[in-house]
Amino acid sequence: MQKRNGTIQYFSMDTFLGIDWGGTFTKLGLIDKDGKIIKKTSFSSLNSSQPDDFIKKISDNIKKYKNYNIKGIGVGAPGIINVEKGYIYYLPNIKGWENYPFKQVLEKRLSLPVFLDNDANIFALAEFQVGAAKGVKNAIFLTLGTGLGGALIIDGKIFHSKTSAAELAHFPVVKKGRKCGCGANGCIETFVGNRYIERKYKMKKRLSKEVSVKEIFKFAADNDKIAREIINEFVWYLGRYLAGMVNIFNPEKIIIGGGVSKSLHRFKKQLWDHIKNQAMEPNCKGTKIVKAKLGNWAGVIGAGLLVKEKLGR
Amino acid sequence: MQKRNGTIQYFSMDTFLGIDWGGTFTKLGLIDKDGKIIKKTSFSSLNSSQPDDFIKKISDNIKKYKNYNIKGIGVGAPGIINVEKGYIYYLPNIKGWENYPFKQVLEKRLSLPVFLDNDANIFALAEFQVGAAKGVKNAIFLTLGTGLGGALIIDGKIFHSKTSAAELAHFPVVKKGRKCGCGANGCIETFVGNRYIERKYKMKKRLSKEVSVKEIFKFAADNDKIAREIINEFVWYLGRYLAGMVNIFNPEKIIIGGGVSKSLHRFKKQLWDHIKNQAMEPNCKGTKIVKAKLGNWAGVIGAGLLVKEKLGR
Numbered sequence: 181m182q183k184r185n186g187t188i189q190y191f192s193m194d195t196f197l198g199i200d201w202g203g204t205f206t207k208l209g210l211i212d213k214d215g216k217i218i219k220k221t222s223f224s225s226l227n228s229s230q231p232d233d234f235i236k237k238i239s240d241n242i243k244k245y246k247n248y249n250i251k252g253i254g255v256g257a258p259g260i261i262n263v264e265k266g267y268i269y270y271l272p273n274i275k276g277w278e279n280y281p282f283k284q285v286l287e288k289r290l291s292l293p294v295f296l297d298n299d300a301n302i303f304a305l306a307e308f309q310v311g312a313a314k315g316v317k318n319a320i321f322l323t324l325g326t327g328l329g330g331a332l333i334i335d336g337k338i339f340h341s342k343t344s345a346a347e348l349a350h351f352p353v354v355k356k357g358r359k360c361g362c363g364a365n366g367c368i369e370t371f372v373g374n375r376y377i378e379r380k381y382k383m384k385k386r387l388s389k390e391v392s393v394k395e396i397f398k399f400a401a402d403n404d405k406i407a408r409e410i411i412n413e414f415v416w417y418l419g420r421y422l423a424g425m426v427n428i429f430n431p432e433k434i435i436i437g438g439g440v441s442k443s444l445h446r447f448k449k450q451l452w453d454h455i456k457n458q459a460m461e462p463n464c465k466g467t468k469i470v471k472a473k474l475g476n477w478a479g480v481i482g483a484g485l486l487v488k489e490k491l492g493r
Numbered sequence: 494m495q496k497r498n499g500t501i502q503y504f505s506m507d508t509f510l511g512i513d514w515g516g517t518f519t520k521l522g523l524i525d526k527d528g529k530i531i532k533k534t535s536f537s538s539l540n541s542s543q544p545d546d547f548i549k550k551i552s553d554n555i556k557k558y559k560n561y562n563i564k565g566i567g568v569g570a571p572g573i574i575n576v577e578k579g580y581i582y583y584l585p586n587i588k589g590w591e592n593y594p595f596k597q598v599l600e601k602r603l604s605l606p607v608f609l610d611n612d613a614n615i616f617a618l619a620e621f622q623v624g625a626a627k628g629v630k631n632a633i634f635l636t637l638g639t640g641l642g643g644a645l646i647i648d649g650k651i652f653h654s655k656t657s658a659a660e661l662a663h664f665p666v667v668k669k670g671r672k673c674g675c676g677a678n679g680c681i682e683t684f685v686g687n688r689y690i691e692r693k694y695k696m697k698k699r700l701s702k703e704v705s706v707k708e709i710f711k712f713a714a715d716n717d718k719i720a721r722e723i724i725n726e727f728v729w730y731l732g733r734y735l736a737g738m739v740n741i742f743n744p745e746k747i748i749i750g751g752g753v754s755k756s757l758h759r760f761k762k763q764l765w766d767h768i769k770n771q772a773m774e775p776n777c778k779g780t781k782i783v784k785a786k787l788g789n790w791a792g793v794i795g796a797g798l799l800v801k802e803k804l805g806r
Contacts, residue, residue: 260775269775318654332741334647341631341743343775350773351737355667364736364771423677424664428645430654458677460663462573462582462656 195248196487197292199238199255200299200479201225203273203326206234207477208241210248211484213493215310217477219245229276231285239289252293252491253286254483256302261344266296269343272361295490298344299479300329303437303472305338305489306482311473312435319433320425322348323472324440327361328369332429349373353421371417374439381410397443415447419454426459426467437472444471508561509800510605512551512568513612513792514538516586516639520790521554523561524797526806528623530790532558542589544598552602565606565804566599567796569615574657579609582656585674608803611657612792613642616750616785618651618802619795624786625748632746633738635661636785637753640674641682645742662686666734684730687752694723710756728760732767739772739780750785757784 195218200207202225209220221241228234242253259271266283286294297305304321307313313321317336323329330348332339339346349369350362357366358376370376374393381387381396384406399407422434436444448469456464474481508531513520515538522533534554541547555566572584579596599607610618617634620626626634630649636642643661645652652659662682663675670679671689683689687706694700694709697719712720735747749757761782769777787794 260773262775334652335650337648339647341776342779343743345741345743345776347740347773347776350740351664352733352771353665353668362740362773367737420665424680427660427663427675428658430656430658458665460573460660460675462575463654463658463660466655 191247192249194251194493195245196484196493197242197245197250197253198480198483198485198487199253200302200477200483201228201255201257202299202479203258206238207480208238209477209480209484210245210250211481213488215306215481215485217480219248220477220480229274231277231280235285235289238286242290250292251493252295252487253290254295254297254302254486254490255282255286256297256299256479256483256486257282258299260347261296261298262342263297263340263344264342266294268296293487293491295486297340297483297486298331300331300348301338301340301344302482302486303329303474303478304331304333304435304482305485306474306478307435307437307472308333308338309485310481311478312470313433316432318429318431319435320348320422320429320431321435321437321472323438324372324374324436325438326375327373329438333431334429348425351421351424353417368417368421372414372421377410377414381407384410393440394443397440397446401446411447412450415450416454419451420458422451423455423458423464426455426464430463430465431467434467434469435472436469437478441471444469504560505562507564507806508558509797509806510555510558510563510566511793511796511798511800512566513615513790513796514541514568514570515612515792516571519551520793521551522790522793522797523558523563524794526801528619528794528798530793532561533790533793542587544589544593548598548602551599555603563605564806565608565800566603567615567799567803568595568599568607568609569612569792569796569799570595570609571612573660574609574611575655576610576653576657577655579607581609606800606804608799610653610796610799611644613644613661614651614653614657615795615799616642616787616791617644617646617748617795618798619787619791620748620750620785621646621651622798623794624791625783626746629745631742631744632748633661633735633742633744634748634750634785636751637685637687637749638751639688640686642751646744647742661738664734664737666730681730681734685727685734690723690727694720697723706753707756710753710759714759724760725763728763729767732764733771735764736768736771736777739768739777743776743778744780747780747782748785749782750791754784757782 206225207222210218260269268280319333321331328349350367352366354366358370360367400411519538520535523531573582581593632646634644641662663680665679667679671683673680713724
C-alpha cells in the first residue's frame with residue numbers, strides 16, 4: 181500500500197471481491213485481508229431470474245474495479261448449493277437457476293477463481309472471522325428475516341456437507357402445520373419468518389396496509405394485545421426449537437442476525453427463559469444469545485473472506 | 494503374539510478394556526487394536542446407584558484380566574458427560590451419579606488411563622471404525638431401544654461439545670406432547686422409544702401382560718389393526734423428524750441400531766418414503782438408511798476403540 185498525492189493507494193495490495201446475492205438487492209464489495217470494505221456498490225436483483233442478464237450485471241460491476249488486485253470472487257447465494265462444485269441446485273425464491281454451474285460460468289467470463297456458498301453460511305463466516313462469533317468452537321447462527329436462514333459452526337468451522345447445508349429452517353416443530361416454501365409443512369420457518377408473522381398480524385387486525393415485524397414488536401411493547409400475543413407465540417416457538425438445537429449442539433453462542441435482531445433486546449430474556457426451561461441443563465450451560473455484529477454488509481464481508489480462506493491467503 | 498502349547502498368547506500385545514454400562518447389564522471386554530473381542534463378561538447393573546459398589550464390581554472384573562497388557566479403560570455411560578474431564582453430569586435413569594468425577598476415581602483405583610463418553614457416541618464410534626459407518630464423512634446415528642440414543646458423525650469425527658452431546662432424542666416435534674424423561678414434553682423420544690410404543694399398544698388392546706416392540710412389529714405384519722396403526726405412527730414421526738435432520742446434515746448414512754433395528758426390514762421403505770416426501774431434495778440426495786452391524790457387543794468394542802484413539806495407538 182503506497183500513499184500517492186495524499187490518497188491511499190490500494191491497487192498493489194491483495195483484495196477479495198464479495199457478492200451478497202439477495203432477493204431484492206445484490207450487494208458487491210471489495211474487501212482487504214482483514215475483512216474491511218474498500219469499495220462497495222449494490223444493484224436491484226428483483227429480476228434476476230435470467231442467468232445471462234444477472235451475470236452480465238455482476239461482471240459489469242466488477243469491471244469497475246479492474247485497477248484493483250482482485251484475487252478472486254466469493255458469492256453468497258439464497259439457496260441450495262453444491263459447494264464443492266460451485267453449482268446451484270435451486271434458489272427457492274428465484275426461478276431460472278435450477279442446476280446452474282455458476283462457478284464455471286463466472287470463472288470463464290472473468291478469468292478469476294470463484295467460490296460459491298449459501299448466504300447464511302457466508303453471514304456466519306463473516307461473524308465467525310471478524311464479528312460476534314470470533315473464536316467460538318460450536319455455535320448456532322440464525323438470520324431472522326423474511327424467512328429463516330441458518331448455519332452451524334462446528335469444531336471451529338462452518339459446517340458443510342455435499343450440499344451447502346445446514347438448512348436449519350426446515351425442521352418440523354408441530355404435527356401438522358402451515359405449508360412451507362420448502363414443500364413440507366409445519367417447519368420452524370413458518371412460525372418465525374417475518375412474512376408469516378406480518379400476515380398473521382394483518383389478518384387478526386383486519387389491516388389492508390403493510391406492517392413490518394419491527395412495528396409489530398413496537399406495538400407489542402406499547403400494549404397492543406394482538407401484537408403481544410403474536411410476538412409471544414413467535415418467541416415461544418423460537419425458544420422451543422432452540423431448546424432442541426441446544427440439546428444437540430450445546431453451543432457456546434446462539435447468534436441472531438437479520439432484520440428481527442434489531443428487536444432482540446425486546447425478547448432476549450423471554451427467549452432464554454423458554455430455552456432454559458426446556459433444554460437439558462448441562463447442554464445449555466454456558467450458552468449465550470448474542471446479536472450479530474456486522475450489519476447490512478456482512479454478506480459482502482463473508483463472501484470476500486471465503487475467497488481469502490479458499491485461496492489460503 | 495506368540496503361540497505356546499497350541500494356544501494363542503495375547504499377554505504381550507496391547508489390549509484395550511471397554512465397558513458398556515447399560516441400565517440392566519454392564520458388559521465388559523478386552524479388545525485388540527482391530528476392535529476384535531478377546532475376552533468378555535457381563536454383570537447385572539440393576540443396582541448401580543451406589544457409585545462405590547459399582548466401581549468395586551468393575552475393578553474386580555478388570556482384575557481378572559491382570560495378565561493382559563491393558564493400555565487403558567474406556568466407558569460408555571448412559572447419560573450426560575463432560576467428556577474433557579471424564580465427569581458425569583447425571584444419568585437420567587440411574588440416580589446417585591450426579592456430578593461424579595468418574596475418570597478421576599477409576600484412574601486412582603486402577604492406575605490406568607480412563608476415558609468416558611456417552612453410550613450412543615461409543616456405539617457410533619464402533620460402527621464408524623469397524624462397522625456400518627466405516628469411512629463416512631457425515632452420518633446420523635440412532636439407537637432405537639427403550640429410549641432413543643443419538644450421535645452425529647461430522648466431518649469424519651464423532652461430534653462433541655463440552656458435554657457429550659448430541660442429545661438427538663430431545664427435540665420437540667409437536668406443539669404440546671407427552672412428558673419426556675428429560676423434563677420437557679413432546680420430544681421425539683416420546684414417539685419412538687420402545688417404552689412409549691409398548692405402553693400405547695397395551696393400553697389400546699387393554700392387555701395386562703407385557704408385550705415387546707418386536708412382537709408389535711410382528712402383529713402389524715400379521716394384520717393386527719391396532720399394531721399397524723401404532724407402527725405407522727412410529728414410522729411417520731421417525732420419518733418426519735429425520736427429514737428435519739437430513740435438511741440440517743445431508744448425511745451419507747442414517748445408521749439405525751438398538752433392538753428395533755432387528756425389525757428395520759419391515760419399515761425401511763416406508764421410513765425412506767416419509768423422509769423423501771418431506772426433506773429438501775438435494776439434502777436427502779445420496780442418503781442411505783442402514784442397519785448397525787456390530788450387535789450386542791458394539792458398546793464394548795466402541796469403548797475399547799475410544800481408548801486406542803485417545804492414546805494414539
